[in-house]
Structure formats: structure tokens, C-alpha cells
Amino acid sequence: xxxxxxxxxxxxxxxxxxxxxxxxxxxxxxxxxxxxxxxxxxxxxxxxxxxxxxxxxxxxxxxxxxxxxxxxxxxxxxxxxxxxxxxxxxxxxxxxxxxxxxxxxxxxxxxxxxxxxxxxxxxxxxxxxxxxxxxxxxxxxxxxxxxxxxxxxxxxxxxxxxxxxxxxxxxxxxxxxxxxxxxxxxxxxxxxxxxxxxxxxxxxxxxxxxxxxxxxxxxxxxxxxxxxxxxxxxxxxxxxxxxxxxxxxxxxxxxxxxxxxxxxxxxxxxxxxxxxxxxxxxxxxxxxxxxxxxxxxxxxxxxxxxxxxxxxxxxxxxxxxxxxxxxxxxxxxxxxxxxxxxxxxxxxxxxxxxxxxxxxxxxxxxxxxxxxxxxxxxxxxxxxxxxxxxxxxxxxxxxxxx
Numbered sequence: 343x344x345x346x347x348x349x350x351x352x353x354x355x356x357x358x359x360x361x362x363x364x365x366x367x368x369x370x371x372x373x374x375x376x377x378x379x380x381x382x383x384x385x386x387x388x389x390x391x392x393x394x395x396x397x398x399x400x401x402x403x404x405x406x407x408x409x410x411x412x413x414x415x416x417x418x419x420x421x422x423x424x425x426x427x428x429x430x431x432x433x434x435x436x437x438x439x440x441x442x443x444x445x446x447x448x449x450x451x452x453x454x455x456x457x458x459x460x461x462x463x464x465x466x467x468x469x470x471x472x473x474x475x476x477x478x479x480x481x482x483x484x485x486x487x488x489x490x491x492x493x494x495x496x497x498x499x500x501x502x503x504x505x506x507x508x509x510x511x512x513x514x515x516x517x518x519x520x521x522x523x524x525x526x527x528x529x530x531x532x533x534x535x536x537x538x539x540x541x542x543x544x545x546x547x548x549x550x551x552x553x554x555x556x557x558x559x560x561x562x563x564x565x566x567x568x569x570x571x572x573x574x575x576x577x578x579x580x581x582x583x584x585x586x587x588x589x590x591x592x593x594x595x596x597x598x599x600x601x602x603x604x605x606x607x608x609x610x611x612x613x614x615x616x617x618x619x620x621x622x623x624x625x626x627x628x629x630x631x632x633x634x635x636x637x638x639x640x641x642x643x644x645x646x647x648x649x650x651x652x653x654x655x656x657x658x659x660x661x662x663x664x665x666x667x668x669x670x671x672x673x674x675x676x677x678x679x680x681x682x683x684x685x686x687x688x689x690x691x692x693x694x695x696x697x698x699x700x701x702x703x704x705x706x707x708x709x710x711x712x713x714x715x716x717x718x719x720x721x722x723x724x725x726x727x728x729x730x731x732x733x734x735x736x737x738x739x740x741x742x743x744x
Contacts, residue, residue, distance in 0.1 A: 343380045344567055345441055346370050346560075347456035348449025348468070350385040350395055352416040353552060358729065360552075363394045365415070366449040366468055369553045370560035373583075375402040376593040379564050382407060384439050386453050388414045409439060415452050422551035422731040423642045428452070438479065447563040448481070449556070455479045463487070464563040466555065467494050476516055487520035487566055487573065488512055489559045495523050509533035520573040522562065524555070526646065527607050527742050528614070530581065534573040541578045542606035545739050546589035549732045557587040609742040619741035620649040622673050622702075624693040625682030627654040635682055639707075639734070643680065646738045651676055673697050677744050680737045681724075683708035686715060698722045703740045707733035 348367030354360070364372070371383040381404035387395060391414045399406040417426040430453065442459040449456075450468035458465075458476075463483035467473035473494040476486060490498070495508040503511070509521040513533055521533040529542040561583040565576035585604045586594045594602065613619065621643055626632045636654055643650045651672045657665050673679065679697040681690055683706045695718075697704050704724040708716060716726060725740065727733035 343382055343443070343445065344374065344563060345382045345384060345443045345446045345460075346374075346449075347384045347439055347441055347446060347458065349415060349451045349453065350383075350387055350391055351414060351452075352391070353419070354416070355419040355422065355552060357421050358550075363391055363414075364553060364556075366466070366553075366556045366559075368395060368398070369556040370447060370449070370563075371404045372398065372402050373557055373560045373587075373593045374564050375404045376595060377561070377564060377583075377599075378596060379568060381405065382443075384441055384456065385409070386411045386414070386437075386439075386451070388412060390414070409437070411453065419552060422549070423645075423734060424638075445563075445567040446483070447559065447567070448476070449559070450474060457481050458483060461485065462567050464489060464559065464567060466490060466559040467498070468555070469494065471497075473497050476518075486516060486518040487522065487562070488516065488518050489522045489524075489562055491524045491555070492526075495521075505531045506533070506538050509538065510536075520566070522573070522577055524558070527738055528609060529607070530577055532574045532577050539574045541574060541581050543581060544585035544604035545607050546585050546604060547732075548729055549588050549735045550591040551588070551731050554584050554588050557593075558584045607739055607742065610744060613742045613744070618647065618649050619677040619744055620651060620675070621737060621741060622676040622679045622693070622697065623650050623652040623682075624679055624690045624697075626685055626687035626690060632682075632685075639680065639682065642734050643737060646734065648738065648741055669693070670696060673702065674700060676702065678703040678705070678737065678740055680704075680733070681706045683716070683719070684710045686711060694719060694724065695722075698724065703744070705733055705737045705740060 346367050349365040350368040351365035352363050367385050371381050374381050384407045387408040415430040419426045437454045439456040444461045446458050446460040446463045448458050448465045457479050458481040460483045462485045464487045465476040466489045496502050499508050499511045505523045512521050523531045532539045558580045562576050562580035565571040565579045586602050625636055627636050640650050640652050653669050657668045681694050706719050706724045706726045709728045725736050
């Protein structure tokens, strides 16, 4: 039996359109139940969420241990990479769940905390701004594994250091046997009792980002806590299960996961040695909607670790004499091009052709144009995506290979 402690939240996304009640703990309970684990879910639930989760527990076969509250938390996303708008009432927040059992997967929460006393525990702080150490609230475990991303590791350590050093600092600070630091396209660093290894991330045809970290933590916990796998093997299983989730928006059974063989991402030596690829951001910027998506893409590509040349931001509006030479020089200097293709803006189409003539990789994001209108881009080996989040990831995956 694995006890899962964390939030159950309403999640809404505008594009792709989606609305469900999951949250970190709710998603982990579903993922592990589908995988055959015996699960007990501990969370704060309002009346509506309690109704939903009672039905889900009956359907999926996990045990629900609710603590009732007046209002659950809701996350509203424009798309899967956007910073969500979080809504809740905090009057009755701040209470604690107390869980004493053999094996626990604990997630950080907004509305309270979970105080753990366990033989084995896996902890994912789940906070970009204010992650909390496992022991801060009095939690304890004889055998502890931490699963977190590099930003959380830096914030918990209070410094910026190489991932291996961050892992060792966290292990010493928390008395953890295992520290997993997720590093985006470079996969994850695995620290286990002084030994450091790594596991790959995987490329997928589509990317559903919301909940991917929950899935990784859940499958790592099951493999490490319940099946007794070494940390590296458990993390490798978790990485493949996460790729399955991102690609299908579903939860694998052991049989489905055994048949799933995604391609591991391969980064070039210069990328691993610290080179930051530059992407040229092509797209129209003549209306508010066009400017919004240009800015959104610029922010998301930069957040994924790329340098971005944006004609609107770096050159600006002007006559052909003012801008064309500068834009074409930037395409020559870039490593690849990301194009926003809806509307078939003539300048964007020209930039795509110019980049391909220079043998620069091109990723085209286009939801609304016909296959006929995208024929030239397809025929010249552009990578074409009709989903925004997928197109951003495909750009990063292309960049790290160069």
C-alpha cells in the first residue's frame, strides 16, 4: 500500500480545451491505480471535489481518505505552458494532514501541508516560488527520496550550482538517500547514496504538459517504494511513463508501458558543454492577437533555455530598407527558426523559405491552415505542429541536437 498525500485541484485549460479535477495527488492516485498499485489518497476536498473523487476512487480502485474543506483550489491555464491563474479562499487553509504509515508519496500543497512519519517516503515539493524542505513541517522518514526540478533545487539550497552539487547538498541537508533533479531535455540526474547517474528524457509526437511532473513522481515512487528498484531504474521507468502520459494524455498499464518505446533525446556535445542555441521567431505582429502570441512564444522559448531573436522586439517596425537586411542577417546567424504560420503571412512564409535555403531547421506552428497550403513547408522538411505546446517542445528538441 502506498499512501499519497497532496492536493486535489480543479484544472481548466483553454487550448486544448480541457477541464477535470486531478491535482498532483489525484493524478498520482489514478496513475498508480491504473498501473496495479494499491493506493490510499489523503487530501483536502470540498463537497464538489469529494463527490468527484468518491466516484473516481470507486472506478479506479483506490481508497479515499478525505479531509473536508469549504473550497478547493482551481488552476486555470491558457495553454499547458502558461502560468496558471490560481483561485481559492484561504480562510480555512493552513491545516495539516497527519499520516503515519510505511510508504508515502507526499506532494507540496497550497491549502495546507502533510506531516509524514514513514519508513519510506518520496517527496515532490511542487512549488516554483516557495518550495518547502521535507523536514520543515516535522515530517520524517527512515528512507527518503526527493524528486524536484532544478529551479526547486536551487531555491531549497539557496544557491546556483551544478546539479550534482545541488543533489549532494540536499541529501546532506535532508538526510535523503536519493535525490532526483529533473533537467528538461537533458533528462534527470539521479543521486543515490553518493553515486550519481543520469537517465534520458524522451521525444514524443505530442506534448500534454499539465500533470507530467505528477506522473513522474508517482511512477518513481511505485518503482522505488513498492517494487524495490534502484533509484536509477525507478527514474528510468518514470521517465518513460511520463513520455507516455505526455503523448497520449493517458495512464499506462504495465503491459502498455512495456510496449512503449519512445526515442530518447540526444543533445550535442556543445549543448551539454553550455552552448545556448538561438532561435529566430518568425510570425506576423500587426494585431493585438498576433503580438500576444509572439510575446508568449518569446517567453516560453526563453523559459526553456533558448536565446530568441524576435524581429518585432529586436528590430521593430519600419520600411523594407530599415528591417529586411537585419532580419535576414538574423536568420543567417540563428541555429533554427520557429514560425507562427496561421494566416500565411507573406513575410513569415518568406522567412521560412530563406531559413530552409540555408539548411536551418524550421518548426512551424499552424492550427488552421490546410494541408494544401502547408505543402511547401512539408515538402521542404519543416517540422509542422498544430498544437502550441508541442511546437515549443519540438523547437527545443531540435535545438539541443545542433
